[in-house]
Amino acid sequence: MRVGYGSAGGGGLGPESLTGEPVWLDLFERWLAEGVARAIPEPNAMVVATVDAAGVPATRTVLCKAVDDRGIVFYTNHDSDKGRHLATQPVASATFPWIAMERQVHFRGPVVQIERAETQAYWASRPRGSQLGALASTQSHPIASRADLEAQARAVADRFGGVDGDEPVPLPDNWGGYRIQPTTVEFWQGGADRLHDRVRVVRDPDTGVWDARRLQP
Ligand SMILES: Cc1cc2nc3c(=O)[nH]c(=O)nc-3n(C[C@H](O)[C@H](O)[C@H](O)COP(=O)(O)O)c2cc1C
Numbered sequence: 001m002r003v004g005y006g007s008a009g010g011g012g013l014g015p016e017s018l019t020g021e022p023v024w025l026d027l028f029e030r031w032l033a034e035g036v037a038r039a040i041p042e043p044n045a046m047v048v049a050t051v052d053a054a055g056v057p058a059t060r061t062v063l064c065k066a067v068d069d070r071g072i073v074f075y076t077n078h079d080s081d082k083g084r085h086l087a088t089q090p091v092a093s094a095t096f097p098w099i100a101m102e103r104q105v106h107f108r109g110p111v112v113q114i115e116r117a118e119t120q121a122y123w124a125s126r127p128r129g130s131q132l133g134a135l136a137s138t139q140s141h142p143i144a145s146r147a148d149l150e151a152q153a154r155a156v157a158d159r160f161g162g163v164d165g166d167e168p169v170p171l172p173d174n175w176g177g178y179r180i181q182p183t184t185v186e187f188w189q190g191g192a193d194r195l196h197d198r199v200r201v202v203r204d205p206d207t208g209v210w211d212a213r214r215l216q217p
């Protein structure tokens with residue numbers, strides 16, 4: 001398995017591609033919009049790495065549900081493995097593997113829980129079935145069987161007037177959003193003969209000024 005890059009019509013990535021403030025935001029939004037326009041599967045999917053208390057990393061895919069100058073947001077269960085990792089080690093790295101576009105973007109930085117009101121607004125926008133599903137699952141904890149999981153889901157639905165009911169499903173305390181506040185963002189565009197374009201932007205912790213550098217591939 002070996003695929004050459006540089007034919008996807010990307011091209012032209014360099015430090016000068018980064019404009020605006022913070023410098024990573026415009027290009028990231030442009031690339032994400034291109035992923036949506038090209039209908040690549042789940043363009044907002046990102047692989048998020050967290051570290052456990054022993055410093056061992058773990059990765060999993062989550063969906064990025066908001067982006068702005070403060071960072072990138074995803075939603076999950078606070079009692080999941082990643083939630084427990086973030087409680088003791090509030091840092092993460094996230095990668096958007098846009099392979100169909102011969103691109104990837106990495107983020108690294110501290111992680112904070114978003115405002116409860118923002119989670120509440122997002123929760124209200126989710127389909128009822130997804131709300132019930134979140135309540136039914138003690139994420140990342142073992143369960144004896146699929147049948148037990150489905151029984152839990154039925155019990156939760158019954159508590160709130162059924163799957164098709166109209167009783168509101170309350171936001172559980174252990175579910176919410178996290179924001180990765182990037183201190184480093186790296187853009188990668190595939191090039192011919194493995195001579196890819198890489199631009200890394202790093203935020204100076206004292207001045208808040210972003211510095212963009214081309215890296216060797
Ligand atoms: C495409 C895709 C999107 C996903 N999005 C989310 C998400 O937004 N939030 C979430 O909690 N889990 C999501 N998952 C499930 C996670 O990958 C993971 O299995 C789950 O969050 C438990 O992770 P943990 O045990 O490391 O905490 C997604 C999985 C896939 C494949």
Ligand SMILES: Cc1ncc(COP(=O)(O)O)c(CN)c1O
Binds near residue numbers: 075126
């Ligand atoms: C368990 C879980 N929680 C949350 C999400 C976030 O996405 P949504 O709010 O669209 O369900 C996903 C998406 N796959 C998910 O699988």
